[in-house]
Amino acid sequence: MGVVNKKNKQANMKLHTVKGYLWVFVNALIDNPAFDSQTKETLTTRQASFGSTCELSEEFLKKVSSSGVVSNLLSWAEFKLNKELKKTDGTKKTSIVGIPKLEDANDAGGKNSDKCTLILTEGDSAKALAMAGIGVVGRDHYGVFPLRGKLLNVREASHKQLMENAEIQNIKKILGLQHEKKYDSTKGLRYGHLMIMTDQDHDGSHIKGLLINFIHKEWPSLLKVPSFLVEFITPIIKATKGKAVKSFYSMPDYEAWKESLGGSASSWTIKYYKGLGTSTAQEGRDYFEDITHHKKDFVWADDKEDGEAIELAFSKKKIAERKDWLTNYQPGTCLDQREKRIKYSDFINKELILFSMADLERSIPSMVDGFKPGQRKILFCSFKKNLVKESKVRQRVFEFVYWNHHACSLICYRYWLQVAQFIGYVSEHSAYHHGEQSLASTIIGMAQDFVGSNNINLLEPRGQFGTRNAGGKDAASARYIFTRLQPITRLIFPKDDDVLLNYLNEDGQSIEPSWYMPIIPMVLVNGSEGIGTGWSTYVPNYNPRDIIANLKRLLNNETIVPMVPWYRGFKGSLKETSSKATGVTYTITGVIEEVPDTRLKITELPVRRWTTDYKEFLESMCPIP
């Protein structure tokens, strides 16, 4: 049973099923056997009275595992699972009910079903746009169904996940898809075309990719049916000048046009349309009136190339390949939006890769400044806000760094800024897209100074920013706490360097630079953690003085000295416990002492072991009193 469940994790094999597939003949000698009847069919002597036990050897069990029994059981398990999946199959019928938010095409599932297109939209607001468009093209041949966000990555999903995923089941039902069926046309389906309509941003690309992945995994034949899978594209930028309107479907197109105009580009008004929600209902109607210009077919060009590209992007087995793929990414890569047909491999390698790169960028800190984009935006806004409230300039020499030969100007806030207000400022001035809560915890994290948090906190905390009791989760609400730049921050990120930085631009707004250039490697000072696509990172904290000493050595062409992690204020010890080619392992130990009456007193926990959690752990080991 164990062997089968291991080979097929979905199998959920039960003992009684195994019994049905297995005969075991035992040749044994039992003293004074008792039987249930004269025919001696069943032995009724209890096992304990046998007088001997039958231990099966490892070797015997191994032979059983490699016998036909296991493969029989495996195919039985697969049959059972497929049968369950088939239960959720769709059928070709003209009307279906019980799918909330579906707007079914009038002809779906009927004799004109091959002319019907189901539009899958990214969320309810995109559905509203599609509904406006359908007002133009009519409801006979167009249906709309809003996706609730990111579709499940079905490639390695468990049977249970598939069965319980309402979105997957609904798409199967709406299209009338049947499990394991091979399609050479769309005749058996309720719709002849599946159109995906997402925002023009990275997450939109991801959703398209996940849909392609779903169809490819379950019905690879369908992707080869011409113009079954199509996408609806909307402009990413519109330029207006008087009554003239120019639409651009990719940033490079827009930039090329802008360059071609030279100085006269500024007379055009530019509007960004990254989200479908930016378009008004009227614009939705306009797009659909000109639907041939907004529709693109995905095409299956080559089994090897297209199939492998999809697997590369979504299979858990391709982690190493995915790393190579991302490593070889060329900045500037993008899908040529003028092509009417998109090869799947091109979609993966030229569009989806941008999502994966963006995902990496937001999860893995920059080596240069140690920041993830959210943190960088906050520092940028601290500086920017500062520039406005600039009040007091003092000259001071940065004691740490001797090569910083000119004195830095130190600028302080005169006023403490309420964190809630600062959140408002950051989201207004730096195109921060991930919600107030996440912004609040990033700001608070940058100002924390308890042991195990920052070695140098760039923001100064005033009020409750969290403690070692709960690892900072006990910070107060953003409207009760205040912060400002630490005086040291502008010494590490000198104002004079600001002009050297490469400031990014989002939708016409100038935002934070691609990275800052701290005078010491901040990624080592405060450490960092993150999990992205293909890669993850874990950098412990180091002592700024060690780092600076090494920097001096480097400047003097001396050999640098290996450093051990260091956490400001930590009273326990840190010891290297193993050192391999892949990295060094350290063991961090707290402080514990014996106090007279047979008790132990813990005065220091290891770094990032928090008091409340640890007490709960200790309590869980206590006998119930």
Add this chain to the structure above:
Amino acid sequence: MGVVNKKNKQANMKLHTVKGYLWVFVNALIDNPAFDSQTKETLTTRQASFGSTCELSEEFLKKVSSSGVVSNLLSWAEFKLNKELKKTDGTKKTSIVGIPKLEDANDAGGKNSDKCTLILTEGDSAKALAMAGIGVVGRDHYGVFPLRGKLLNVREASHKQLMENAEIQNIKKILGLQHEKKYDSTKGLRYGHLMIMTDQDHDGSHIKGLLINFIHKEWPSLLKVPSFLVEFITPIIKATKGKAVKSFYSMPDYEAWKESLGGSASSWTIKYYKGLGTSTAQEGRDYFEDITHHKKDFVWADDKEDGEAIELAFSKKKIAERKDWLTNYQPGTCLDQREKRIKYSDFINKELILFSMADLERSIPSMVDGFKPGQRKILFCSFKKNLVKESKVRQRVFEFVYWNHHACSLICYRYWLQVAQFIGYVSEHSAYHHGEQSLASTIIGMAQDFVGSNNINLLEPRGQFGTRNAGGKDAASARYIFTRLQPITRLIFPKDDDVLLNYLNEDGQSIEPSWYMPIIPMVLVNGSEGIGTGWSTYVPNYNPRDIIANLKRLLNNETIVPMVPWYRGFKGSLKETSSKATGVTYTITGVIEEVPDTRLKITELPVRRWTTDYKEFLESMCPIP
């Protein structure tokens, strides 16, 4: 059974329990009866073969209901419920486990338990402050337990709610409280004092009130034990000047001091401390070093007065009294923070009432401008942002309103503002405390223009602000949509009036006025809904032209004409269906037509019936195909 369950909703009486309390003797004549044995103990003839049925008369059943059986069952039910509650009783023991986040006092439950104080804090960050303070006063006599937010109002809570409320059960355990026990001292408890420590804001008052309500409902005797229940107060404002620090524990105290200083008050730096989280760990230590100054005892002065006050505030039976109580509220009411002892009735009538008033203010719109505070803040910030970006002033006469004798100046945004950025701006500039999500939906709501939303939307939508499909829930993400002031808004809220308004001040920041003065009653134009404490409101939308016509009549001393609700763009009909002293009822009807092939075509739904919901409702009535 039904009767019992009706008299005690918690009883959950089962049939078999009733049987145990009831004997029914039936005198009946059965033809050819069959029995189980010669002793004829049980009749085995089936009921269907009796030849007659025994219908019990209404009168008979009524007699049964008023017999002793019901009261017996009721007391049995109560006994059972109490037994369950007793199961969760605490006991006086020196160590308890299994309560996450509790920091128990060393002496709690021991022979010095009467010297121990349990500090209940509002949230984890306040716990961190209390922990800092305990570093000063020691852990022998002080324990801390953080509340997770608002305690359950136990007064009308169901048995199930009480049993499942982890917070209530934990407090019982930590204090060692026993169900229904009468306490004349705290000797039987694990702690001698219960100290509540909340933010200095309205929600903090509410939490104190809910705790008092909990103790009063379950153990009224405990509230009479002197200094059992105490509160820990922290300054609400600190004024600093050089090394001098002055702390104020109420706003009137601070204002009196400020006035006494006259012009020289400006040389002091003022800091607001409404949240406990604003205080640093050092400040926490300072407070606890001077604990006698920060501790206040609640005192039970008078059974009638104190008990009735608590019930007035929390009992469902006192809705009418609560209305009177709030109606008689005098602006400026506040608890004298110089008193060392607080009578419960004073707490209710002078502190908790401020919470109830604030709750009303944020839930019920102002009659003057039709706004709830959130909407007013958004309008205020629209105007404020506008002042900065002021770009184009046009003169135009407001066509609607002839008495507005001077031409209004109409100021437009030149740029559309991204809603996400506007959210940032509003939270920075208007002390908005209820989160980005709620702010986003309020902004979006003010810009919606589909049928059933606003008759005059003050903000202009650009992008997807929602449709009748989903009642506006299908609006796009705040970062994809844009808004600006409608040209008409400044005509309704003339700029010239701005100087007449009473601008509020929060923590030193000048924010929105107490109300705007629109030139027509906007509460009638866009309607409003809300549920507060004691009151709720529902105002339908009216036609601005009807309103203006009536205003003209008023100005001309003519009689005004009753108006019927009106929704811009609505194609259905609206009819008065009843008219009573308490109000008029209207029935709103959509449009439905017969189309040839036995089908019906709905072209208009009643106002605020949304398409998706309605389709689901229709589908639910369809036979499964």
